[in-house]
Amino acid sequence: MAFRLLKSTLFLVFVIAISCGNRSGNKNQIQNSRIQNPKNPDSIPAFENRKLILGANRTEAYLPLLAGKRLAVVGNPSSLILKKELPNGEKTYVHLIDSLLSLNQNLVKVFSPEHGFRGTADAGEAIKDGKDPKTELPVISLYGTNKKPKSEQLEGIDILVFDIQDVGVRFYTYIATLHYVMQAAAEANIPVVILDRPNPNGSYVDGPVMEAAHTSFLGMHAGVPLVHGMTIGEYAKMMAEENWLKTDKKVDLTVIPMENYNHEMQYSLPVRPSPNLPNDQAVMLYPSLGLCEGTTLNAGRGTEMQFQILGSPYLPKDKYELSYTPAPNFGSKSPKFNGKLCNGLDLRTVSELHQVDLSFIINAYRDYTKKEDFFNTKNFTAHAGTAKLQKQIEAGASLEEIRTSWQSDTQDFLKIRSKYLLYE
DSSP states (O other), rough: HHHHHHHHHHHHHHHHHHHHHHTTTTTHHHHHHTTTTTTTTTSSSSSGGGGOOOOOGGGHHHHHHHHEEEEEEEEEETTTTEEEEEESOOOEEEHHHHHHHHHTTTTEEEOOOTTTTTSSOOOOOOOOOOOTTTOOOOEOOSSOOOOOOOOGGTTSSEEEEEOOOOBBBBTTTTHHHHEEEEEHHHHHOEEEEEOOOTTTTTTOOOEEEEEEEGTTTTTTSOOOOEEEOHHHHHHHHHHHHHTTTTTHHHHHEEEEEEBBBOOOOOOOOSSSSSSOOOHHHHHHHHHHEEEEEEESSOOOOTTOOOOTEEETTEEEEEEOEEEOOOOTTBBSSTTTTTTOEEEEEEEOOOOOSSSSOTTTHHHHHHHHHHHHBBBHHHHHHHHHHEEEHHHHTTTOOHHHHHHHHHHHHHHHHHHHHHHGGOOO
8 A cells, every 4th residue: 555655646746847847938937947056166067958849840839829810021041940850960951931831821021131031141231022932922022111010011911920030140131120010010909829939149248329319220319329139039028118119009029939949058050140150150140240340451351261261462461361351142142342352351260159259350450551541430320239349440459348338238228138138
């Protein structure tokens, strides 16, 4: 009898444990597991041993919201669903569009951001409306003169699904596209569903903070640092609740969160989120080298090392030993210094960064033989979010002085950010 009672008790404990384990998407459960015994790190379950489940893969969470609705997707090549993972780690994916159609969802239209739905256009290149050759679905461009969906483009749509991989940098324009999509949806009384994805630069918050006088499509919201440390779903909630959408209508927003994600997690993107971010190293360096877009420095466009090198003919060869010649290629039809030999830095072996590293630009400006041509002031200010940074570099301010200048504003942002975090 005692043995049977013990056996029944153990079985009950096992069932309860399994039940709790099935709630792996619950934020509190994840938090509790991580603080199980802070004094003994070995007792804390490693997130790496838990399977990350993207919002797009959680069909059971969002298909009921789409049932019987005419839906449109805001997406690009990064809108992928994990289809199969083999024991050797090899993964296969299916595009969200193909998944929804295979599930007999009433998909009527696609909206695409900068670089287009198939992701082949240059940065800043105008993209025309058209049809997706694979599915024959109409594709509406949300870049160029039509950044915000027009009311007539939203006719016949009951719900919008947004699924795009962001990289957590303020001037990466997918956040601006999300702003306009949410704004237009609020005004048209159309619900928005966001399928959340990891932020590969989500482990830190850093960089100059956007000033209201310099907001643009490269940074829509004052007070946001260059690296915001939020997933696209978290950022969407912040935009909605902080009334940053600049509309009297409230957006009907649903974020489908990931399971088993935290902001310290390293995440390797399965495809390029845009043509000139070819790999994890480029994504990691982009917060620092993206500021080169506002200078005459070439940051690898026109090579196969985009955002992993920088160079110019006006840098001294004795300090900048990498030699390369930019030429038109995929994603860069007219790179800076096209056809000219550049002296530069090879940053492909730079170790993991957890801050915006301004030393690359500061040192390049110091060594530049044509300082008067180094900055494109309007473009650099738009990327930096402030006119102060260029003045600091030109005046010879130290890296520490520059970093100190944005700390107070960063702390203000962190207080706002904390209200909308969905993950640790």
